[in-house]
Amino acid sequence: MSTLTYPEVGATRLGPLPRGYHHLHHRSAVGRGPADFAAAGAAITEWRMHRASGARVEASARRAEPGGDVRVSLGLGPLRFTAPCEVIWTAYEEGRTGFGYGTLAGHPERGEECFVVDLADDGTVWFTVLAFSRPASWYTRLAGPLVPAVQHWYARRLGRTLRRIVAAG
Template structure:
C-alpha cells in the first residue's frame, strides 16, 4: 500500500484540523473505570469496535501499530465500499488508548480519522472520534452532503458498539 493521499498527516493528534475539509468531532460516554478503559481500548485498537459496528476489517496486524495497513469495508454486495488505510499514530497510554488512520490510494475519501478512549478524573470513560475528510472518488463527490451525515451516523454507531462491549 502506498503513502497517504493527503499532506496533513497527524493532524488528528496534533491539531488543528486543516481547512478545506469537512470536520467531525463526536464524543460519547462508553463506560466507567479502569476495567472499561482496558476493554474498550483493546476493542478500538484490535479492530473489534469496527467489526461490532458492521464493518469488515482486513489488517496486516492484530492491533493498530503506526505504519500498519488495513482495509475497512462497509455495505453489502454491489454497494460495498472498500477503504484502504494506513495507521498514522497510536496511543497506548495509562489513561488514553486509540489510534488514527489516514486514507491511502483507492479510498473514496481523503483525510484522517482518530478513535480514542480516555479515562477522565471522575472515572468516566469517554470515546472520541475526530476526523477531517473530503471526497476523493467520483461517487463520494456525487453523494455530497450525505457523506458527513453518514460519517456522524457511523461515529455514533462505533460509540454504541463500545458501550455494548464494555457492558
C-alpha cells in the same frame, strides 16, 4: 508502506484540524473505571469495535501499530465500499488509548480519522472520533452533503457498539 493521499499527516493527534476539509467530532461516554477503559481500548485497537459495528476489517497486524495497513469495508453484497488506510499514530498511554489512520489510494475520501478512549479524572470513559476529510472519488463528490451525514451516523454507531462491548465485559 503506501502513499497517503493528503499532506496534513498526524493532524488528528496534534491538531488543529486543517482547513478545506469536512470536520467530524463525536464524543460519547462508554463506561466507567479502569476495567471499562482497558476493555474499550482493546476493542478499538484490536479492530473488534469496527467488526462488531458491521464493518469488515482486513489488517496487517492484530492491533493498531504505526505503518500498519487496514482495509475497512461497509455495505451489502456488490454495494460494498472499501476504504484502504494506514495507521499513522497510536496511543497506548495511561488514561488514553487509540489510533489514527489516514487514507490511501482507492479510499473514497481523503483525510484522517482517529478513534480514542480517555479515562477522565471522575472515572468516566470517553470515546472520541475525530476526523477531517474531503471527497476523493466521483461518487463521494456526487453524494455531497450525504457523506458527512453518513460519517456522523457511523461515528454514533461505533460509540453505541463500543458501549455494548464494554458492558458485556
